[in-house]
Amino acid sequence: MLEVSGLHAFYGKSHILHGVHFSVGEGEIVSLLGRNGVGRSTAIKAVMGQVSARGSVRWRGEELLGKKPFEIARRGLGYVPEDRAIFQDLTVRQNLMLGVKSAKANGNWTMEDMFDLFPCLKERIDILAGVLSGGEQQMLTLCRTLMGDPQLIMIDEPTEGLAPKIVEQVAVFLDQVKQRGISILLVEQKLAIALDISQRLYVMGHGRIVFEGTPQEFGNDAALRKEWLEV
Amino acid sequence: MEFVLVSLLNGITYGMLLFMLSSGLTLIFSMMGVLNFAHASFYMLGAYFAYQVSVILGFWPALLVAPLLVGLCGVLIERYGLRNAHKYGHVAELLFTFGLSFLIEEIVRLVWGKAAVDYRIPEALNGTLFTLFSSNFPIYKGFMMLVSVGMLLALYALLTRTRTGLIVQAALSRPDMVEALGHNVPRIFMLVFGGGVALAALAGVIGGNAFITEPGMAAAVGTIVFVVVVVGGLGSLAGAFVASLLIGIVQTFAVGLNVSITDIAALFGVELQASGAMARLTLTQLAPILPYLFMVAILVFRPRGLMGARES
Numbered sequence: 001m002l003e004v005s006g007l008h009a010f011y012g013k014s015h016i017l018h019g020v021h022f023s024v025g026e027g028e029i030v031s032l033l034g035r036n037g038v039g040r041s042t043a044i045k046a047v048m049g050q051v052s053a054r055g056s057v058r059w060r061g062e063e064l065l066g067k068k069p070f071e072i073a074r075r076g077l078g079y080v081p082e083d084r085a086i087f088q089d090l091t092v093r094q095n096l097m098l099g100v101k102s103a104k105a106n107g108n109w110t111m112e113d114m115f116d117l118f119p120c121l122k123e124r125i126d127i128l129a130g131v132l133s134g135g136e137q138q139m140l141t142l143c144r145t146l147m148g149d150p151q152l153i154m155i156d157e158p159t160e161g162l163a164p165k166i167v168e169q170v171a172v173f174l175d176q177v178k179q180r181g182i183s184i185l186l187v188e189q190k191l192a193i194a195l196d197i198s199q200r201l202y203v204m205g206h207g208r209i210v211f212e213g214t215p216q217e218f219g220n221d222a223a224l225r226k227e228w229l230e231v
Numbered sequence: 232m233e234f235v236l237v238s239l240l241n242g243i244t245y246g247m248l249l250f251m252l253s254s255g256l257t258l259i260f261s262m263m264g265v266l267n268f269a270h271a272s273f274y275m276l277g278a279y280f281a282y283q284v285s286v287i288l289g290f291w292p293a294l295l296v297a298p299l300l301v302g303l304c305g306v307l308i309e310r311y312g313l314r315n316a317h318k319y320g321h322v323a324e325l326l327f328t329f330g331l332s333f334l335i336e337e338i339v340r341l342v343w344g345k346a347a348v349d350y351r352i353p354e355a356l357n358g359t360l361f362t363l364f365s366s367n368f369p370i371y372k373g374f375m376m377l378v379s380v381g382m383l384l385a386l387y388a389l390l391t392r393t394r395t396g397l398i399v400q401a402a403l404s405r406p407d408m409v410e411a412l413g414h415n416v417p418r419i420f421m422l423v424f425g426g427g428v429a430l431a432a433l434a435g436v437i438g439g440n441a442f443i444t445e446p447g448m449a450a451a452v453g454t455i456v457f458v459v460v461v462v463g464g465l466g467s468l469a470g471a472f473v474a475s476l477l478i479g480i481v482q483t484f485a486v487g488l489n490v491s492i493t494d495i496a497a498l499f500g501v502e503l504q505a506s507g508a509m510a511r512l513t514l515t516q517l518a519p520i521l522p523y524l525f526m527v528a529i530l531v532f533r534p535r536g537l538m539g540a541r542e543s
Contacts, residue, residue, distance in 0.1 A: 048411055073413035085408035087401045098401050101413035103394050148413055 255427025
């Protein structure tokens with residue numbers, strides 16, 4: 001459903017991506033691995049229309065490059081940024097309401113669904129999102145994007161800096177999302193999670209894709225891990 | 232007692248007018264991260280449009296028509312000017328609004344001339360509302376206060392009770408994320424720009440006849456409005472509100488108090504020996520610099536402003 005090819009992206013004058021390609025199929029979980037600073041986040045931002053890019057980003061056959069972020073989002077792409085981008089001065093409820101794209105739309109997801117996924121959000125529904133813990137903010141940002149009914153959800157480092165117990169909850173969340181038939185493009189540092197849930201994965205290095213394959217193929221290639229992932 | 236009450240009322244009236252001017256500026260500033268240098272020019276346009284409309288249709292239609300017309304100008308300027316400048320970064324945007332302020336001023340001079348126009352308070356609002364001790368409180372000041380409070384309530388309701396208001400609130404801190412969630416942020420920004428300059432125009436409509444409607448009026452309030460935004464804090468309407476009232480009241484009191492620096496020093500037990508011009512300066516003479524003094528102090532001790540949500 002998402003086909004990225006020959007993608008070049010730029011931050012000001014610096015050239016971050018040098019012809020990246022990847023694809024995500026219907027109902028698939030795909031991980032984008034690599035060390036910090038190799039351009040994984042930039043790749044997602046380029047798909048979302050947030051950085052200037054060249055190349056091709058096709059979504060169900062339609063070219064997305066050149067479209068505005070809100071137009072891209074309305075076509076069914078969801079984005080959960082690394083910094084979570086919580087609206088701190090608004091309540092948890094208002095944050096979730098902002099995930100819904102239009103007042104008229106009757107989404108597939110309700111707030112009740114979110115409470116089932118993360119019961120702690122229910123208790124904190126009317127408090128300001130800025131006072132939530134890091135883990136709760138991560139749950140909130142995931143739920144907020146889900147409220148917009150994405151067909152593909154791109155998630156940047158959802159487990160960074162979280163306690164193991166919350167990481168587990170995030171993994172359960174990803175599984176639930178997948179069971180509803182939503183595709184996931186995951187940027188992760190934690191290999192265990194990525195290997196566990198993805199069908200396919202890509203490894204990035206210096207703004208290029210240096211490996212693509214299944215978790216098994218990746219597991220068998222110690223040299224690859226050493227060169228591009230282990231510190 | 233009489234002095235305190237009267238100054239307080241006058242200060243609040245002036246402060247509310249400042250808030251009407253600065254609320255739009257704060258919203259625009261927070262969303263695009265650039266000060267709209269032309270903001271006070273829309274205040275001036277509001278006054279001139281109101282003058283022109285009131286000549287033809289009378290004051291009451293002008294009260295509605297002038298802000299709407301200016302708001303429409305704002306929408307068009309954002310859509311076909313500012314949005315293009317935005318692609319080239321903050322400096323281009325800043326220069327755009329800077330140039331716009333000169334453009335508007337020159338247009339005003341061309342159309343209405345260099346001298347002040349005869350934009351007057353309508354007959355029905357002339358007179359005294361009530362008498363406080365021996366001071367008369369004019370009806371028109373009461374009317375200004377009424378309009379300001381009405382605007383404040385409407386703005387508050389719009390921001391907190393509607394979905395668009397919620398999107399605006401969120402876009403004040405993270406416009407990028409709001410857009411990534413599928414909301415048309417460019418359109419929201421266009422509406423906020425239009426609405427913000429319409430509020431400035433409304434301030435011009437009710438302030439232009441209370442003070443004076445002339446080509447220099449934009450420059451006269453322009454700097455004060457920036458002070459309000461900086462003191463109140465970026466992205467905070469509540470901060471702008473408090474700062475407006477504070478500056479309005481402090482300045483009104485300072486103008487009314489005819490004490491010299493020597494007197495003030497004496498209050499604190501300091502005997503000033505100097506007998507030069509400096510020591511004879513009165514608080515009234517110092518009133519115009521007080522807001523700027525205030526701004527500098529805020530920037531030194533509390534750079535985010537009184538209630539600022541973020542620093543840049």
